Amino acid sequence: MKQYLFLVVALIALSCSKDRVVNSNPYLQNVGFSKEINTNLPSYNGLQFPSNPVLITDADAGIKGIIVMKVGTNDYRAFEASCPNQYPSDCSRMTINGINAKCPCENYEYSLFTGVGNAQYPLKTYRVEANSDGSMLRVYN
Numbered sequence: 001m002k003q004y005l006f007l008v009v010a011l012i013a014l015s016c017s018k019d020r021v022v023n024s025n026p027y028l029q030n031v032g033f034s035k036e037i038n039t040n041l042p043s044y045n046g047l048q049f050p051s052n053p054v055l056i057t058d059a060d061a062g063i064k065g066i067i068v069m070k071v072g073t074n075d076y077r078a079f080e081a082s083c084p085n086q087y088p089s090d091c092s093r094m095t096i097n098g099i100n101a102k103c104p105c106e107n108y109e110y111s112l113f114t115g116v117g118n119a120q121y122p123l124k125t126y127r128v129e130a131n132s133d134g135s136m137l138r139v140y141n
Helices: 002-015
Strands: 034-038 054-056 066-072 075-080 095-097 100-102 109-111 125-130 136-140
Touching: 066 136
Parallel strands: none
Antiparallel strands: 034 136, 054 066, 066 075, 075 125, 095 100, 100 109, 125 136
16 A cells, blocks of 8 residues: 555656646647847846836747846746737737736736736746846746
């Protein structure tokens, strides 16, 4: 009996990984990408200051782009720029409204601190790595 219990616990432990991608959103697929951001460049220098989000719509950044924001000392958040509660379409790229992201299709708003909004699915989160002074960021999935 102990062997079966050990086997069950081992399987559960092996299946739980912090790097495992979980996508419970039926509207947005997981896309692999890696975007390097130099915050010293004029397009991205707003990321040197907290609560100043930047929308990046380059082809190599997410589905419809990414929204990146500094939230503290060397602490950044990055989210998919597609509305998380509908399939990507012509009107599904979100806009920035202060420290929120707004979906122009349904007028849903989402906090860029938490990713939570007033709809079923939260914003799709991406990983962010920053060098020691925050001048180079890597956003990836």
